[in-house]
Amino acid sequence: MDSLLQALQPLPMTLLFTIPLLFLLGLVFRTRRRLPYPPGPKGLPIIGNMSLMDQLTHRGLAKLAKQFGGIFHLRIGYLHMVAVSSPDVARQVLQVQDNIFSNRPATIAISYLTYDRADMAFAHYGPFWRQMRKLCVMKLFSRKRAESWESVRDEVDSTVRDVVANTGKAVNVGELVFSLTRNIIYRAAFGSLSHDGQDEFITILQEFSKLFGAFNIADFIPWLGWADPQGLNNRLEKARQSLDGFIDHIIDDHINKKKKHGVVEGDTDMVDELLAFYSEEAKVNESDDSIKLTRDNIKAIIMDVMFGGTETVASAIEWAMAELMKSPEDLKKVQEELADVVGLDRRVEESDFDKLKYLKCCLKETLRLHPPIPLLLHETAEDAEVAGYYIPAKSRVMINAWAIGRDSNSWEDAETFKPSRFLQEGVPDYKGSNFEFIPFGSGRRSCPGMQLGLYALDLCVAHLLHCFTWELPDGMKPSEMDMNDVFGLTAPRAIRLVAVPTKRVVCPL
Numbered sequence: 001m002d003s004l005l006q007a008l009q010p011l012p013m014t015l016l017f018t019i020p021l022l023f024l025l026g027l028v029f030r031t032r033r034r035l036p037y038p039p040g041p042k043g044l045p046i047i048g049n050m051s052l053m054d055q056l057t058h059r060g061l062a063k064l065a066k067q068f069g070g071i072f073h074l075r076i077g078y079l080h081m082v083a084v085s086s087p088d089v090a091r092q093v094l095q096v097q098d099n100i101f102s103n104r105p106a107t108i109a110i111s112y113l114t115y116d117r118a119d120m121a122f123a124h125y126g127p128f129w130r131q132m133r134k135l136c137v138m139k140l141f142s143r144k145r146a147e148s149w150e151s152v153r154d155e156v157d158s159t160v161r162d163v164v165a166n167t168g169k170a171v172n173v174g175e176l177v178f179s180l181t182r183n184i185i186y187r188a189a190f191g192s193l194s195h196d197g198q199d200e201f202i203t204i205l206q207e208f209s210k211l212f213g214a215f216n217i218a219d220f221i222p223w224l225g226w227a228d229p230q231g232l233n234n235r236l237e238k239a240r241q242s243l244d245g246f247i248d249h250i251i252d253d254h255i256n257k258k259k260k261h262g263v264v265e266g267d268t269d270m271v272d273e274l275l276a277f278y279s280e281e282a283k284v285n286e287s288d289d290s291i292k293l294t295r296d297n298i299k300a301i302i303m304d305v306m307f308g309g310t311e312t313v314a315s316a317i318e319w320a321m322a323e324l325m326k327s328p329e330d331l332k333k334v335q336e337e338l339a340d341v342v343g344l345d346r347r348v349e350e351s352d353f354d355k356l357k358y359l360k361c362c363l364k365e366t367l368r369l370h371p372p373i374p375l376l377l378h379e380t381a382e383d384a385e386v387a388g389y390y391i392p393a394k395s396r397v398m399i400n401a402w403a404i405g406r407d408s409n410s411w412e413d414a415e416t417f418k419p420s421r422f423l424q425e426g427v428p429d430y431k432g433s434n435f436e437f438i439p440f441g442s443g444r445r446s447c448p449g450m451q452l453g454l455y456a457l458d459l460c461v462a463h464l465l466h467c468f469t470w471e472l473p474d475g476m477k478p479s480e481m482d483m484n485d486v487f488g489l490t491a492p493r494a495i496r497l498v499a500v501p502t503k504r505v506v507c508p509l
């Protein structure tokens with residue numbers, strides 16, 4: 001009997017704690033459920049707001065924000081979407097509650113093409129992502145990895161030579177800078193051996209890009225996945241096979257080179273850096289701080305770098321050149337500054353950057369008006385409450401960096417290119433703690449390639465403007481320039497910038 005009583009004794013004690021706890025949890029759950037979703041357009045049963053699919057761009061969402069506010073809600077099929085367009089709500093999501101909002105959404109295509117999120121950019125927030133990010137920041141994007149910075153300098157030099165060969169002719173500046181950034185990243189990733197195979201790789205990247213952006217009904221209504229009317233599954237399989245064929249070969253070459261010659265200090269590319277962590281079996285172990293990468297991890301990280309580092313930088317360079325061509329007074333000021341600080345008898349060097357204050361302002365103003373990644377895509381890890389609204393777990397959160405940069409409550413004359421605003425004291429900076437200006441994002445998922453990207457942007461624009469004078473072709477007036485953009489992963493110019501260069505410096509190029 002005694003033993004029976006003893007066995008029962010802990011039970012009431014447990015109940016004493018669990019019943020109120022369950023009650024409390026129930027209360028919290030009910031309160032949360034009672035919170036409304038953020039406001040938003042009314043949808044239809046099952047498909048929700050699918051008729052608004054074509055408005056899920058930075059411009060479309062900014063327009064809807066004017067109607068529904070800085071945070072609004074859409075439902076596309078089964079997917080909840082939340083658009084954030086005000087600096088205050090962005091702070092809530094990227095800083096105050098970043099533990100809930102730091103996952104990444106991935107479509108079926110993205111999951112498949114990233115080898116089931118074996119990369120960093122699409123990995124959910126957690127131990128794997130943390131280790132990958134640490135590795136990438138330290139080994140690939142660090143200022144200490146001098147080879148990446150060197151490839152920027154070499155490729156900018158080569159672009160200047162291309163322009164010299166075309167002085168007096170109409171140059172497609174857009175194509176020029178896209179091929180510049182592809183060369184930089186290709187070389188930083190795969191080595192300086194040659195550009196062999198680059199065309200094949202670009203074709204693979206383009207197909208990946210199309211598949212990333214393709215509409216797939218199964219992303220929104222999973223049980224319709226069997227239909228696959230556009231034959232996407234077939235294309236996905238083919239795209240991944242092409243990438244496997246291309247990169248496996250490069251990885252094998254690197255492994256053989258290492259076996260033959262060992263690691264040559266100062267001559268390593270990103271594949272070499274990643275191969276130092278290569279193993280057949282992936283492993284993440286936070287306690288012993290070690291990480292092992294499989295081939296899939298290596299391939300997926302290389303694709304992150306390709307996608308993260310090419311279009312973003314190229315689009316920023318092209319927009320900066322275009323805005324300056326459209327604003328001749330600002331262009332004149334920048335070129336006068338270059339002549340004063342550098343002088344026309346030599347080229348720009350990195351040590352000049354700090355003194356090129358007006359150029360810096362123009363680049364910031366470009367990133368404010370044209371953030372290369374206009375929508376930051378995040379996903380909630382659990383149910384959340386923001387600004388008194390309920391946001392369910394696994395919601396897709398789109399932070400509209402483009403709309404935030406043009407928010408008239410934060411910026412005077414928000415739609416106008418006005419670089420001098422950045423000369424004023426206390427004006428927001430893009431380091432990530434001013435939520436009025438977030439071209440690189442902010443917090444945990446912010447851009448790890450910011451330093452490298454800014455270096456390429458500074459160096460390229462400074463060279464193009466210092467070495468050459470630029471005129472619009474065929475007597476076109478600045479006011480006639482088309483400043484529209486197109487929406488994808490980035491928002492480049494809809495019409496490529498074309499301009500005619502003339503040599504400006506007196507030193508040899």
Ligand code: HEM
Nearest residue numbers: 121304308309312372373376439440441445446447449453
């Ligand atoms: C002007 C140049 C660039 C801009 C404006 C830019 C902007 C951004 C933005 C807005 C994000 C997402 C932030 C978020 O979701 O909250 C991002 C992420 C990322 N960027 Fe950049 N980027 C630039 C250059 C680069 C370069 C040069 C690289 C690599 C070589 C790079 C690699 C990445 C990667 C891997 C991520 C994903 C990080 C993660 O999910 O943890 N970016 N970038």
